[in-house]
Amino acid sequence: MARDLLDKVLVREVDGRVMWGRLVEVEAYLGPDDLAAHSRGGRRTARTEVMYGAPGHAYVYFTYGMHWCLNFVTREAGVPQAVLVRALEPGPEVGRCSGPGLVTRALGIDRALNGAPLAPPDLYVVDDGAKRRRVFVTRRIGVQGTGRWEKRLLRYAVDSPSLSRPLSRGPVRRKRVKTL
DNA sequence: ACCGCGATGCCCT
């Protein structure tokens, strides 16, 4: 799901204004077994509740005292997995989206959209037929102290100047970045 | 280029 979302367009409409950006960087969080996921160990709290619901809905959480992060719930009810939206190539009139906190700030996404369906008119994804670029996979950003999970290649990105962080240090080298 | 750190508040133990 994370891989398939790349190069598709995230659209946000608010007060009749249409904003969009192309998805270039996402991360998969694989539920109870994934020690880096909010739903690790099957945690089911007020915050994680929407991940236990139907797929195709937004999971929006607040972090570091100031940032909202947008996720897509991906699996059937009862399986709390999600894809974190980390970066977009911004459309016209949309500010920089090179990081999960910037994505939500640029598109006006906050707690009000937690649990919202990913469907018009508020927030949705469209396939505009753009050519799919080569997909790179790396370790997830900001994931530490989770044993093997911090090494797993669950960050999916296309090579773009709008990434939150480079695919690897220096020029992209085949040896350090797994290609699909 | 890399590193350290402060801001700021909710979540969960």
Add this chain to the structure above:
DNA sequence: GGGCATCGCGGTA
């Protein structure tokens, strides 16, 4: 009360 799926700034190279 500690930590956090972050960001931008200011310092050192």
